[in-house]
Amino acid sequence: MLSKKAKYAIKALITLARKPERGSMGIGEIAEEERIPRKFLEAILLDLKNQGILYSKRGKAGGYALLKSPSEISIGLIIRVIDGPLAQVPCASKTAYQPCLECKDAPTCSIRLVMIKVRDATADILDNTSLRDVIDSESELLYVI
Amino acid sequence: MLSKKAKYAIKALITLARKPERGSMGIGEIAEEERIPRKFLEAILLDLKNQGILYSKRGKAGGYALLKSPSEISIGLIIRVIDGPLAQVPCASKTAYQPCLECKDAPTCSIRLVMIKVRDATADILDNTSLRDVIDSESELLYVI
DNA sequence: GTACTTGGCTTTTTTAGAGAGCATTGATCC
DNA sequence: GGATCAATGCTCTCTAAAAAAGCCAAGTAC
Numbered sequence: 001m002l003s004k005k006a007k008y009a010i011k012a013l014i015t016l017a018r019k020p021e022r023g024s025m026g027i028g029e030i031a032e033e034e035r036i037p038r039k040f041l042e043a044i045l046l047d048l049k050n051q052g053i054l055y056s057k058r059g060k061a062g063g064y065a066l067l068k069s070p071s072e073i074s075i076g077l078i079i080r081v082i083d084g085p086l087a088q089v090p091c092a093s094k095t096a097y098q099p100c101l102e103c104k105d106a107p108t109c110s111i112r113l114v115m116i117k118v119r120d121a122t123a124d125i126l127d128n129t130s131l132r133d134v135i136d137s138e139s140e141l142l143y144v145i
Numbered sequence: 146m147l148s149k150k151a152k153y154a155i156k157a158l159i160t161l162a163r164k165p166e167r168g169s170m171g172i173g174e175i176a177e178e179e180r181i182p183r184k185f186l187e188a189i190l191l192d193l194k195n196q197g198i199l200y201s202k203r204g205k206a207g208g209y210a211l212l213k214s215p216s217e218i219s220i221g222l223i224i225r226v227i228d229g230p231l232a233q234v235p236c237a238s239k240t241a242y243q244p245c246l247e248c249k250d251a252p253t254c255s256i257r258l259v260m261i262k263v264r265d266a267t268a269d270i271l272d273n274t275s276l277r278d279v280i281d282s283e284s285e286l287l288y289v290i
Numbered sequence: 291g292t293a294c295t296t297g298g299c300t301t302t303t304t305t306a307g308a309g310a311g312c313a314t315t316g317a318t319c320c
Numbered sequence: 321g322g323a324t325c326a327a328t329g330c331t332c333t334c335t336a337a338a339a340a341a342g343c344c345a346a347g348t349a350c
Contacts, residue, residue, distance in 0.1 A: 148306070148307085150307080182309075184308070184310075185307070185308060185309080188308095202315095202316085203315040204315050204317055205315095207315080207316075
């Protein structure tokens with residue numbers, strides 16, 4: 001299950017990416033727009049800043065802004081930064097492999113083989129979907145409606 | 146992330162399915178073989194029994210046995226029974242759709258569209274992989290080694 | 291200096307994971 | 321056919337992590 005933290009992170013970054021002028025936005029503004037608990041969002045944006053995805057400025061007229069272009073930030077990256085590996089079990093992760101304690105033997109672990117397939121399929125989608133893609137598909141959808 | 150509960154459930158069911166004679170096994174035997182905390186496994190097997198996947202017999206010489214053949218039990222089914230919907234967000238689930246509280250508008254929710262793709266890819270793999278498939282791929286692997 | 295912002299720390303609430311203890315059932319022994 | 325032992329079934333409690341909220345410090349434009 002995607003944590004709320006990751007969900008909020010994606011929503012916040014989309015909100016920032018959607019701003020056409022690409023100026024900085026305050027936490028309060030983002031929190032209100034996306035209905036995210038304000039203090040929780042603070043911690044999330046801080047994480048994203050420490051990971052080099054966001055830039056922050058304090059003081060009056062401060063706020064957060066993207067450090068990369070929306071097409072360079074994939075949903076997969078965001079989820080990895082906030083929730084950790086995409087794989088649903090540690091032993092199926094490519095970026096952060098860890099043998100699971102329960103398994104007697106990783107190479108022959110029956111669950112691992114299936115979950116690696118799931119991880120690969122998931123990563124293929126999430127790493128190839130950028131904030132730009134998400135925003136574009138969103139506005140296409142609005143056309144249809 | 147797959148819960149430990151679901152992971153244990155899959156392991157326990159594989160263990161039961163692997164028994165060629167298809168007789169019943171006691172909790173203790175399964176717990177020891179798969180290194181699962183015994184009392185935790187009790188709760189898990191009870192769930193699986195209540196969902197019609199296992200049969201249980203009490204008393205001396207009691208234990209658990211599969212109610213369906215291993216080829217009829219998919220990994221997807223097991224995970225759904227224990228962890229709930231495969232989708233990583235409630236609003237992307239086909240079997241248990243729920244609008245997420247955070248979203249202002251589900252149809253145009255930007256995250257939802259991506260997560261539906263992930264869900265579909267995941268379900269495609271997990272619903273088409275049965276206990277039998279897992280056991281078979283396991284023994285193939287042993288050959289290679 | 292003042293008003294408005296992020297930053298860091300602490301506390302509370304909720305949920306998953308794990309374990310303990312007793313009740314219930316049923317085969318088997320005598 | 322009743323006692324007994326070995327198994328599942330159930331309820332309660334504890335711990336750790338995620339989620340959320342509150343408080344005060346630090347920084348910056350005006």
